[in-house]
Amino acid sequence: MMSRRRIVVGAAGLGALILILILWRVFFAGGDEPALLTADVTRGDIEQTVEATGTLEPKEMVSVGAQVSGRLETLNVEVGQVVRKGELIAQIDAQTQTNTLRTAQAELANMQAQRASQQATLAKAELSFRRQQAMVPGEATSMADFEAAEADLKSARAQLAVIDTQIQQARVGVNTAEINLGYTRIVAPMDGVVVAVVTKQGQTVNANQSAPTIVILAQLDVMQVKAEISEADVIKVDAGLPVYFTILGDADHRYNASLLQVEPAPESIVDEVNSTSSSSSSSSTAIYYNALFEVPNTDGKLRALMTAQVSIVLARKKNVLLIPSSALGAKAKDGTYSVRVMGAGGRMEQRQIRIGINNNVSAEVLSGLKSGEKVVVGQATEATASSNSGGRMGPPPF
Missing domain, CATH: 1.10.287 (Helix Hairpins)
Incomplete structure (x- = not known):
């Protein structure tokens, strides 16, 4: 009888424990606080840039045309040929x-x-x-x-x-x-490279209305980059700022230069002047301003009309404290930002910090944080919760 009573009591206790676990799972486990992602406060370099897309053009490019009419008897050059000033290019009858x-x-x-x-x-x-x-x-x-x-x-x-x-x-x-x-002798007006042959040998040219182009010459030792800057960014950009760009065929190589000028009006101003409905077109069309700079092309890798991915550097600092921009909270009236800092043992505290450069990826910390501290950048997904260095926040399991 005593053995049977012990078995009954043990079974009842085990059932009660199971019931408690089930109730905890139902009423408490679902209320766990979400796992948080953290990032270390580190030291590094940061820069703030204006991004733009540009086009490479020869610094000097001339369309060599005919000023008299007639048949093109001889053409003495071909595409890619280097010519000197005064050299005979073509002869018209x-x-x-x-x-x-x-x-x-x-x-x-x-x-x-x-x-x-x-x-x-x-x-x-x-x-x-x-x-x-x-x-x-x-x-x-x-x-x-x-x-x-x-x-x-x-x-x-x-x-x-x-x-x-x-x-x-x-x-x-x-x-x-x-x-x-x-004028029947077409000569090179400058040193350069023949980048295009427009008129073929034997073709008749008519100069009565406009000067027909025979060839196009360009000086390729210096290239000019014309970068399109949106009207939202153009107010931040001034001549003299450092700039660099890459080309699609060699994205790992940076070409460095200095900004020469920002044109005061967009290229579309010509269309606006000639258009009878300039007010309607300007409201629906994006406005871009050309920023110009030059870069040496001694190795000849840069070619006319290549696309350049341009970055104009507004600010740059080295070896400063950095945190992800996503860690920043609301901005206070005094200019500080709130961040959540993860302390020892998973303790989290709210802290106000001052920042410098913020490029929307990283932010420079001027005060309020130390190197090695951890800041909260967001909530972890199920895939990242297990690797979260801050650990889970909430009641411990039984």
């Missing part, structure tokens, strides 16, 4: 310009011959006038003959002046024809 020059030269020669003839006429008129003038005192001639000789002299002089003017016009015509003949 010069027959028309040559004939025009010969016609102008013949016209000049004709005017010069007429001038020689008119000079003889003037000399004859001067002799006749002097004879009449000498005979007037002795009344050996009539006043009518004297006045006629004087009029002939004036007419001869005027005619010579007209011919002199025509000679000047003819000389201008010869000079213009010589220039146009020289």
Whole structure:
């Protein structure tokens, strides 16, 4: 009987324990505080930047065109070729310009011959006038003959002046024809590299309306980067700030430079001026301002129209206390921020700190924290709760 009673009592006790565990699970376990993620207060470098997308362009780029019409007889360059200033690039058929020059030269020669003839006429008129003038005192001639000789002299002089003017016009015509003949020789206006050939050999060009482009020359030893900065960021940017960029083909290499200028108006201002509905277009279109800087290209890796991922450095500090920006709480009126600090034994405390640079990833700590302390950055998920260095917060299990 005693054995049976002990068994009954033991079974009842075990049942009660099981019931207590079930009740705890139901009413208490679900109320555990969520696990928290923490991060160490560390030392490191931080910078605040404005990010932009830019385009690489040659510092100097010239479209070499034709100023006269005609067939392109020879093309002496190809894409990628290095040329020097004054070097012959192409030759346009010069027959028309040559004939025009010969016609102008013949016209000049004709005017010069007429001038020689008119000079003889003037000399004859001067002799006749002097004879009449000498005979007037002795009344050996009539006043009518004297006045006629004087009029002939004036007419001869005027005619010579007209011919002199025509000679000047003819000389201008010869000079213009010589220039146009020289335009049939397309020469390089500067040292550079041929980056594009627009007109092919044998093609006819027409310069009556606009100068057709033959080739495009560029100087590639220095590249200019034109970065588009949004209107929200442009007020933070000034000339002289350090800047760096990477290209898509070599994201690990940074090119460093200094910002030269920020253009005062966006490129779209031209469209705005020409548009009849500028007010409606400006309200729906994003506004970007061009920031310009230059970078050496001695190895030739940088090419025209490459895309550059640009970072303009607004502030930069080295070896300072850092915490994740996600650890920052509300900003107080005195400029401090609240953070939750995890102490020994999982004890958490609220603390006010002052920060410096904040790039939305990391924040510089000016005061309120020490290196090695832990700050709470958020709640852990089920996957990260087991690895959380701060441990779980809540009632311990039975």
